[in-house]
Amino acid sequence: MKYAIGIDYGTGSGRIIIVNIYTGEVISISVVKYKSGTIQSSLNNQPIPNTYALQDATDYMDVLIEGIPSALKQANINKEDIVGVGIDFTSSTVVIADEQLQPLSSKENFKNNPHAYVKLWKHHGASKEAEEMYDIAKGHNHNWLGNYGYNVSSEWMIPKVLELIHQDSEVLHETAYIMEAGDWIVSNLIDENVRSNCARGFKTFWNEEDGFFYDYYEKLHPNLPNVIKEKLEGRLVKIGEQAGTLTPKMSQMLGLPKGLPVASAIIDAHSALLGVGSIQKNQLTMVMGTSTCHLMLHEEQKQIHGISGSVKDAIVPGLYAYEAGQSAVGDLFEHVVHQVPESYEKEARERNICIHTLLEEKAATKRAGETGLVALDWHNGNRSILSNSNLRGLVIGQTLHTKVEDIYRAYMEATAFGTKMIAESYKDWGMQIEEIYACGGLPQKNALLMQIYADILNKPIHVSATDYAPAFGAAILGAVAGKGHETIEDGIKHMKQALLKTVYPIEKNVAIYQKLFEIYKELHDFYGKTRPDFMQQLKEISE
Numbered sequence: 001m002k003y004a005i006g007i008d009y010g011t012g013s014g015r016i017i018i019v020n021i022y023t024g025e026v027i028s029i030s031v032v033k034y035k036s037g038t039i040q041s042s043l044n045n046q047p048i049p050n051t052y053a054l055q056d057a058t059d060y061m062d063v064l065i066e067g068i069p070s071a072l073k074q075a076n077i078n079k080e081d082i083v084g085v086g087i088d089f090t091s092s093t094v095v096i097a098d099e100q101l102q103p104l105s106s107k108e109n110f111k112n113n114p115h116a117y118v119k120l121w122k123h124h125g126a127s128k129e130a131e132e133m134y135d136i137a138k139g140h141n142h143n144w145l146g147n148y149g150y151n152v153s154s155e156w157m158i159p160k161v162l163e164l165i166h167q168d169s170e171v172l173h174e175t176a177y178i179m180e181a182g183d184w185i186v187s188n189l190i191d192e193n194v195r196s197n198c199a200r201g202f203k204t205f206w207n208e209e210d211g212f213f214y215d216y217y218e219k220l221h222p223n224l225p226n227v228i229k230e231k232l233e234g235r236l237v238k239i240g241e242q243a244g245t246l247t248p249k250m251s252q253m254l255g256l257p258k259g260l261p262v263a264s265a266i267i268d269a270h271s272a273l274l275g276v277g278s279i280q281k282n283q284l285t286m287v288m289g290t291s292t293c294h295l296m297l298h299e300e301q302k303q304i305h306g307i308s309g310s311v312k313d314a315i316v317p318g319l320y321a322y323e324a325g326q327s328a329v330g331d332l333f334e335h336v337v338h339q340v341p342e343s344y345e346k347e348a349r350e351r352n353i354c355i356h357t358l359l360e361e362k363a364a365t366k367r368a369g370e371t372g373l374v375a376l377d378w379h380n381g382n383r384s385i386l387s388n389s390n391l392r393g394l395v396i397g398q399t400l401h402t403k404v405e406d407i408y409r410a411y412m413e414a415t416a417f418g419t420k421m422i423a424e425s426y427k428d429w430g431m432q433i434e435e436i437y438a439c440g441g442l443p444q445k446n447a448l449l450m451q452i453y454a455d456i457l458n459k460p461i462h463v464s465a466t467d468y469a470p471a472f473g474a475a476i477l478g479a480v481a482g483k484g485h486e487t488i489e490d491g492i493k494h495m496k497q498a499l500l501k502t503v504y505p506i507e508k509n510v511a512i513y514q515k516l517f518e519i520y521k522e523l524h525d526f527y528g529k530t531r532p533d534f535m536q537q538l539k540e541i542s543e
């Protein structure tokens, strides 16, 4: 029997699975929550801006140190039968490290410095840098901005590097490596500075043909080209390739075979396509968790307004991977969970169910449209199709009878309307959508959510049976890196996970939601395009 390990680093936790590479059977699962979670509002009791979202990279190492021995113990297999390990990580989640790959935040003199910590993918501290980059990129004689959907997101790598250059020269001086967190994990496992084409292509202004866009970087800041050369370069390893092998120190620390092959890191949402097996063009895959990513594959590169980017070989060699997304989905539902009355908390405790389930149950008692609400799901900005992290949420139609579950339902509907905007942009630019897949940690947990998506998108939604689609994708890459399978396609054939169900649209709901979508689009275009300054002003006044 042969096995592979897949390690999925999500926003709140790391998930480790050991998988039979011939059957896709999960032998064991280990989940390790990040001890410091996401550091927001304050760091060590010192206030930090509300736009900051930081993490502590030592938590990522704890996932390995605690999670792998636990998964091995549960699996009770001969570890010599493990052929390889793959890692997927949220992105662009940026680690600041010294020559020994130690995170600067772990050093005594930097432990209270926010710029020494990981800038999580949803960190919006670099919005001014992103706006400045967009203005300069627009005037730059190139065509690559179209490959990024004609936008620059503050969630990407270069705005976060510029923020560091602008804000903290001392941290920058002590920094040897600025790395995607997935690359940082792989580089620690093999003791070499390597960089994956996946996150590099999507989150940094780089493509394999041209390399880094140094002529553009020079216009942004005189120091930027050197910072990129000195701190972001590293041996490129592409998806599907082996990055290297486990060092003796790591194999001893983790209890894994010496010289175990390690795959190049992949972005978490992109890895899910491998785990689900949705790698045909005309398939839209929604990876739904804290956020949602909307991914497609195509043999051509099209410049699609409002998506986050398109990169060749980033998921399946030979195909362009396309990504769009929404920065707050599970996070938005969680926001309501924290606002329910004590009576709801009491009821959930007594029935031993989570608040999400209680809210879903209460929200399901109403028919489509009965709340009388329409919301904009922009509580953490709008990633696609407006790419504006200064935008804010909105609910219209509230009365004195509006309940918290009505707001919960309105947010579920709003995230589905936002997905419809993305799907329409894909279709407007020549990407036909014939099938829709849903995976990630959300779809299996909330039946009402998936029915709302089927009704609003007016398409059947194929729901993956596993909560761990990204981890399965990482395990497939680990199996290929370790020559357990010759190609990614072979790995998918043996290891992809089954579907749980297909949710079909309900005709009467489709008609009601089409009316509500027309209102959503009016609100979207007014607050997102005609007067985005309203929400910008509210943000500035609040700071």
Ligand SMILES: Nc1ncnc2c1ncn2[C@@H]1O[C@H](COP(=O)(O)OP(=O)(O)O)[C@@H](O)[C@H]1O
Pocket: 009, 010, 011, 012, 013, 288, 289, 290, 291, 329, 330, 331, 332, 333, 334, 356, 357, 440, 441, 442, 445, 446
């Ligand atoms: N039953 C539910 N309904 C809606 N959202 C949920 C439910 N259960 C958890 N969530 C949300 O899902 C998100 C976690 O998604 P998951 O995919 O597990 O993690 P990650 O985003 O770290 O990969 C959290 O934001 C949480 O609020």
Ligand SMILES: O=C(CO)[C@H](O)[C@H](O)COP(=O)(O)O
Pocket: 010, 011, 012, 089, 090, 091, 092, 121, 267, 268, 269, 288, 289, 290, 291, 292, 293, 323, 325, 440
């Ligand atoms: O932008 C991303 C991918 O390109 C982030 O990795 C994703 O949005 C965060 O993932 P999750 O919601 O699962 O935590």
